[in-house]
Amino acid sequence: MSKKKIAILGSTGSIGKDLVDIISKDKKNFEVVLLTTNQNTKTLLKQVKYLKAKNIIVTNKKEYLLIKNKIKKVNIFNNFNQLDKIFKSKVDYIMSAISGIDGLEPTFRSIKHTKKIAIANKESIICAWNILSKELKKNKTKFIPVDSEHFSIWSVLKNIHNKNIEQIFITASGGPFYKLPLSKFSQIKVKDAIKHPNWSMGKKISVDSATMMNKVFEVIEAKNIFNLSFNKLKILIHRDSYLHAIVKFDFGLSHLVVHDTSMKIPIFNTLYEDKKFNGKLKNINLKKLSYLNLEQPNLKKFPLINILKKIPNKFSLYETLIVSVNDTLVDLFLDKKIQFKSISKIFFSTINDKDFLKYKSIIPNNINEIIKLKNIVQKKIKSRYI
Ligand code: NDP
Ligand code: MG
Numbered sequence: 001m002s003k004k005k006i007a008i009l010g011s012t013g014s015i016g017k018d019l020v021d022i023i024s025k026d027k028k029n030f031e032v033v034l035l036t037t038n039q040n041t042k043t044l045l046k047q048v049k050y051l052k053a054k055n056i057i058v059t060n061k062k063e064y065l066l067i068k069n070k071i072k073k074v075n076i077f078n079n080f081n082q083l084d085k086i087f088k089s090k091v092d093y094i095m096s097a098i099s100g101i102d103g104l105e106p107t108f109r110s111i112k113h114t115k116k117i118a119i120a121n122k123e124s125i126i127c128a129w130n131i132l133s134k135e136l137k138k139n140k141t142k143f144i145p146v147d148s149e150h151f152s153i154w155s156v157l158k159n160i161h162n163k164n165i166e167q168i169f170i171t172a173s174g175g176p177f178y179k180l181p182l183s184k185f186s187q188i189k190v191k192d193a194i195k196h197p198n199w200s201m202g203k204k205i206s207v208d209s210a211t212m213m214n215k216v217f218e219v220i221e222a223k224n225i226f227n228l229s230f231n232k233l234k235i236l237i238h239r240d241s242y243l244h245a246i247v248k249f250d251f252g253l254s255h256l257v258v259h260d261t262s263m264k265i266p267i268f269n270t271l272y273e274d275k276k277f278n279g280k281l282k283n284i285n286l287k288k289l290s291y292l293n294l295e296q297p298n299l300k301k302f303p304l305i306n307i308l309k310k311i312p313n314k315f316s317l318y319e320t321l322i323v324s325v326n327d328t329l330v331d332l333f334l335d336k337k338i339q340f341k342s343i344s345k346i347f348f349s350t351i352n353d354k355d356f357l358k359y360k361s362i363i364p365n366n367i368n369e370i371i372k373l374k375n376i377v378q379k380k381i382k383s384r385y386i
Contacts, residue, residue, distance in 0.1 A: 007034035010097035087113035118270035120146035127320040129224035151266035152244040152257035169246040171238040188340035198241040212302035237295040317359040324377035
């Protein structure tokens with residue numbers, strides 16, 4: 001059997017490393033065409049050596065220049081402009097796991113170079129789904145979502161049409177502050193916010209889990225991927241992160257999807273689809289199943305969820321606005337420039353800025369329009385709060 005050609009965008013991140021672990025157990029069946037990082041060249045070079053990767057991209061200029069002349073037998077690039085040189089023909093699988101809107105351009109540019117793309121970068125799906133889905137169709141590229149909830153929903157839809165979906169509940173752990181009284185939210189530190197109770201993830205998505213903005217993103221993601229209206233999607237708190245989604249169909253059945261709290265399960269299945277999992281699997285956890293303890297989210301503690309009521313069903317640049325405002329505020333929080341509680345306060349005051357409301361009715365035509373809006377938002381917020 002010929003080797004599967006694969007590429008991992010963001011191989012040094014939490015999702016990227018999980019995938020590297022998975023293919024490391026089956027090295028002989030893979031040819032790694034490309035690995036990428038922003039600045040973590042130490043980890044990247046270890047991965048390159050171990051997986052014998054042919055090409056790498058290091059986007060951080062300083063790190064790129066530092067290692068450019070030191071490595072041999074591997075082609076090194078500084079950006080995603082030369083994918084035509086890297087991919088001579090379509091590869092079998094690309095994982096898009098760069099974080100933030102910065103992952104959009106690499107994701108878009110990769111679609112034509114692969115037979116299948118697994119997209120973890122939720123920002124791409126949220127902000128540019130109309131553009132990505134066109135590109136997927138045009139290039140006959142198969143798409144599988146990686147986010148555990150969306151992978152779970154995707155897995156039950158294999159032989160069922162989306163139009164049969166009556167309702168979907170997406171579960172949320174509630175993050176590290178679910179039990180913390182609101183009066184103590186002003187004392188929250190960065191180190192507390194990035195400590196997720198169930199998942200080990202990158203810093204940005206961990207803060208989004210703490211504010212529950214991650215669930216807002218996931219509702220928009222599900223609405224786009226499965227072509228639903230917002231009223232079919234609901235959030236439920238389930239502290240254990242064992243149940244990922246409940247899909248209710250109009251023919252009377254509902255599917256509940258559970259899996260161990262490991263991103264390796266969805267990642268593995270986007271890669272192999274029909275193979276026995278190559279890691280350790282636990283037995284079905286009947287104790288957790290007996291006490292799912294499903295609850296409604298507390299909107300006083302997690303006010304960002306309220307934004308879902310304001311997003312039009314028709315796709316627009318408003319989604320980019322939401323992602324960009326949030327991303328900028330999370331960066332400011334991680335840099336200790338604003339408080340945790342200020343994230344939601346500044347979020348709503350910015351979103352309601354009259355200059356921005358027009359984006360509710362503007363549909364993006366290309367990814368440059370999305371990136372341009374992100375830059376405008378970033379500049380505006382940073383000029384006020386730095
Ligand atoms: P991490 O922060 O752990 O990793 C991000 C990866 O992208 C790293 O390789 C990083 O390089 C690279 N990167 C960051 N910024 C840039 C940039 N400007 N240009 C090029 N590369 C860049 O993130 P996660 O793995 O946690 O998440 C990745 C994506 O998957 C996100 O969109 C997230 O929302 C989504 N996701 C993650 C889940 C999880 O469990 N972690 C679950 C569901 C979705 P470097 O190492 O140098 O920083
Ligand atoms: Mg998720």
